[in-house]
Amino acid sequence: QVTLRESGPALLRPTQTLTLTCTFSGFSLNTPGMLVSWLRQPPGKALEWLAVIDWDDDEKYTTSLKTRLTISTDTSKNQVVLTMTNMDPVDSATYFCARVRSGGYADYWGQGTLVTVSS
Amino acid sequence: QSVLTQPPSVSGAPGQRVTISCTGSSSNIGAGYDVHWYQQLPGTAPKLLIYSSRKRPSGVPDRFSGSKSGTSASLAITGLQAEDEADYYCQSHDSRLSGSSDYVFGTGTKVTVL
Numbered sequence: 001q002v003t004l005r006e007s008g009p010a011l012l013r014p015t016q017t018l019t020l021t022c023t024f025s026g027f028s029l030n031t032p033g034m035l036v037s038w039l040r041q042p043p044g045k046a047l048e049w050l051a052v053i054d055w056d057d058d059e060k061y062t063t064s065l066k067t068r069l070t071i072s073t074d075t076s077k078n079q080v081v082l083t084m085t086n087m088d089p090v091d092s093a094t095y096f097c098a099r100v101r102s103g104g105y106a107d108y109w110g111q112g113t114l115v116t117v118s119s
Numbered sequence: 120q121s122v123l124t125q126p127p128s129v130s131g132a133p134g135q136r137v138t139i140s141c142t143g144s145s146s147n148i149g150a151g152y153d154v155h156w157y158q159q160l161p162g163t164a165p166k167l168l169i170y171s172s173r174k175r176p177s178g179v180p181d182r183f184s185g186s187k188s189g190t191s192a193s194l195a196i197t198g199l200q201a202e203d204e205a206d207y208y209c210q211s212h213d214s215r216l217s218g219s220s221d222y223v224f225g226t227g228t229k230v231t232v233l
Contacts, residue, residue, distance in 0.1 A: 049222035
């Protein structure tokens with residue numbers, strides 16, 4: 001059974017750094033063809049892809065936020081961490097992690113975690 | 120920011136057929152990238168509905184079908200049911216900005232069952 005769960009702060013101040021952790025089970029990031037991605041969705045708006053890391057530790061980032069994002073895995077490779085620097089109120093959103101297959105689609109999603117940026 | 124355009128809303132009576140378009144360009148759908156579709160019920164995470172343009176994951180009813188042609192893709196729902204009322208998003212890849220492929224989503228479509 002594949003599960004993913006996001007954890008992190010619910011509230012941040014502007015300019016702070018967001019650190020989110022995705023803890024997953026039921027699959028291995030050591031398996032070729034497996035990837036884990038971070039995405040977000042501002043309230044009432046569309047989904048936005050942020051970053052992805054694959055079984056070979058290759059990282060990719062959305063072009064518009066590339067300078068602010070870092071995605072990494074822990075040594076056991078059952079957690080994927082996303083850091084996003086210089087947070088702004090416009091970054092307030094529900095952040096999701098998802099398992100992604102080599103075909104480029106997310107077949108399992110976490111429940112999401114709401115992050116609010118406010119002074 | 121979305122590079123894939125969907126109609127904001129579509130509606131239909133129970134039992135009817137509705138379609139949702141996803142219009143892209145030569146740097147995404149038209150470049151040959153697959154299109155995937157997600158259903159998002161209110162207050163929940165998205166769920167994969169169609170992958171690789173026309174394949175259904177296990178458990179997804181065959182009332183849902185996908186197609187792709189040129190720079191566009193479509194999701195069709197036949198035999199519309201009340202439980203289908205949700206937001207639907209298409210997703211593909213785009214190579215316009217970075218040279219490598221970014222994951223991109225559509226603007227989203229709200230399906231209302233009348």
